[in-house]
Amino acid sequence: MPANRFNGFTDYGIGIGLRIPHYQHILSQKPTVDWFEIISENFMVDGGRPLELLDKILEQYRVVQHGVSMYFGSTDPLNREHLKKLKRLVKQTKTPWLSDHLCWGSVDGRYTHDLLPMPYTFAAAKLTARKIRETRDFLEVPIAVENVSSYAEFHVSxxxxxxxxxxxxxxxDCGILLDVNNIYVSSFNHGFDPFEYLNSIPAARVAQIHIAGHSKYRKYILDTHDHAVIDPVWQLYARAIERAGPTATLLEWDAHIPSFDEVHNEALKANQFIRQLQAVPA
Amino acid sequence: MKRSKRTNSSASSKRSRPKRQTTAELCSLQRLMAAAVMRPLTAKQRMRTEWMDDTPTKKVAASFIKPNKRLTSFERLEIYNRQYWFRVQECIYEDYPGVRAVLGEKRFQNLTIAYLANHPSTSFTLRNLGRYLSEFIAAEPKWTGDEIELSRQMAQLEWAHIEAFDNEARTPITPADLQGKDAGSLRLKLQPHIVLLELDWRLDDYLIALRENSRMRREASNAMESFITHDRTQTIRPPKRKPVCLAVHRYNNVVYYKRLKPGQYALLSALHHGDSLAEALGQITPKQASQVGVWFQDWAVLGWFSRR
Known part of the structure; x- marks a missing residue:
């Protein structure tokens, strides 16, 4: 897997999200997994079982932190208490890079706990980039931002x-956590060509790739992470690794979570595309 | 000072470049969208058709959100409005099974909507969402019918459970730490994961019975909510009205509800409020004082007092 400065020059393979229904299986069976992604907020606590569990996982596995509430795009200033707790966790996990979303979700100190879409404006880009730089400087770890699924677009973009x-x-000057399922979801919701999106991103900045399933309704698609990955998303994945090289890849499955083996096997399908890519003469 | 007149070329270049958003405008946009997203839904779980000033919401939505071929601006905004409420209500639903059981589904739902409208999250983590629920019940008793005090105390116990689950456990003090210390000035700190409660009902038994079959609290994730389906509230024998003092605490990373004698509660409460050991001992009767040595031995085993 290509190492770059945006993923801490690591060479991680196919990982899955660390989720409660799988804890017992992981701790008792100790399955071979390249790495686990944790949701930082689930472990940004001061004590108790979450941290005990994390210590046990860290004894045996590589862990990468993924956040859901940094809200780089919010006009609110960065929350120092949040950052301090996050840094404490970064030191504990030794995550080689840290990701969160290219979105906003709080205003005037009130949190929606959602990944709200950005207006695509230069003012928003400037503010967001400044907050990413400040976060990276404080945490002293490479940051990758993830493209979100969205359901609305703004006139002001x-x-x-x-x-x-x-x-x-x-x-x-940060990395990208490229979520190919989110590109697919948004391309349906907004009517753009997902391959045009993929072909336009700076491939050298891709630190990690996300794959996931979603739920299709009559008029829109919701990013529910409760199904297997569909073929069109795998095709986007194939194109993503064609451009960025075989990159650390993670399957997200957050609701109606099946057995550990089912989730892991779904994630490992990514290897087929990596092998196909490697079989093609340069 | 006179300002110089614009040249034709600068006027033309100004026309060709659309006005760019400022940071202040970005902030206004985020305030507007957050207000829409966090606004309570209708009884049918849809976005309200009237805005706060009675303007049609579709007009407000159209002012900042583009429609597409399949969805109007209103419908696109409504996706976020509904997702917000599904997410925060689901969180309170899972964290407060006791209050839910006491009030029943419908009253609990009305209470949580009113609570969340008054107390939106001010924390990066959903863990803290119910922090003010017991205070809200006391302040707005109309949502809890005849069960005001019962539901308020249950909310206290359930928040205490959350605090005990993952608050800090500091290094406990040892007998050596206390050697040579003067009781008149010695102040003992309770562990941050310990919450002391004085309740009018035996809610500990009730909640334990409820939690035996309930799900663990959900993790944070970046997934959107599917439509919510809930198990029906379980039928448990109503809590027994009998006063009980509790220490909600954590031992070996398991949360326990330890019953306290009135003297134990008085002593620990005094210490928790910063009284010196001598002052705290003044809160109990001479008969109770004769048992203090045994009490402290138990508490020391549980590591209840910390060094700072």
């Missing part, structure tokens, strides 16, 4: 989503 992503990561 001055560019496409992929142009906005480029603008932010160039200004912040």
């Amino acid at each position: 001055e560019m496409t989503e992929w142009e906005f992503l480029n603008e932010v990561v160039e200004r912040a």
Whole structure:
């Protein structure tokens, strides 16, 4: 897997999210897994079982932190208490990179706990990039920002989503957590060509890739992470690794979670695409 | 000072470049969208058709959100509005099974909507969402019918459970730490994971019975909510009205509800409020004082007092 400065020059393979229904299996069976992604907020506590469990996982596995509430795009200033707790966790996990979303979700200190879409404007890109840089400087770990699934677009936008992503990561000089399922979901919801998106991102900045399932309704798709990955998303994955090289990949499965083996086997399907890529003469 | 007149070329270049959003406008947009997203849904779980000033919400939505071929601006905004409420209500639903059981599904739902509208999250973590529920019940008793005090105390116990689950456990003091210390000035700190409660009902038994079959609290994730399906509230024998003092605490990373004698509760409460050991001992009767040595031995085994 290509190492770059955005993923801490690591060479991680196929991982899955660490989720409660699998704890017992993981601790008792000790399955071979390249790495686990944890949701940082689930472990940003002061004590108790979550931290005990994390210690046990860290004894045997590589862990990468993924956040859901940094809200780089919010006009609110960074929350120092949040950052201090996050840094404490970074020191504990030794995560080689840390990811969160290219979105906003709080205003005036009130949190929606959702990943709200950005207006794709230069002012938003500038503010977001500044907050990413400040976070990286405080945490002293590479940051990768993830493109989110979205269900609304703003009149005020001055560019496409992929142009906005480029603008932010160039200004912040940070990595990208490329979620190919989110590209698929948003392409359906907003009517753009997902391959145009993929072909426009700066491939050298891709630190990690997310794959996931979703739920299709009559008029829109919701990013529910409660199904297996569908073929069109795998095709996007194939194109993503064609551009970025075989990159640390993680399957997200957050609701109606099946057995550990089912989730892990679904994630390992990514290897087929990696092998196909490697079989093609340069 | 006179400002110089614009040239034709600068006017033309200004026309060709659309006005760019400022940071202040970005902030206004986020305030507007957050207000829409966090606004309570209708009884049918849809977005309200009237805005706060009676303007049609579809007009407000259309002012900042683009429609597409399949969805209007209103419908696109409604996705976020519904997701917000599904998410926060689900969180309170899972964290407060006791209050839910006491009030029943419908009253609990009305209470949580009113509570969340008054106390939106101010924390990066959903763990803290119910922090003010017991205070809200006391302040707005109309939501809890005849069960005001019962539901308020249950909310206290369930918040205490959350605190005990993952608050800090500091290094406990040892007998050596206390050697040579003067009781008149010695102040003992309770562990941050310990919450002392004085309740009018035996809610500990009730909650234990409820939790035996309930799910663990959900993790944070970045997934959207599917439509919620809930197990029906379990039928448990109503809590017995009999005063009980509790220390909700954690031992070996398991949360326990330890019953306290009135003297134990008085002594620990005094210490918790910062009284010196001598002052705290003044809160109990001479008969109770004769048992203090045994009490402290138990508490020391549980590691209840910390060094700072």
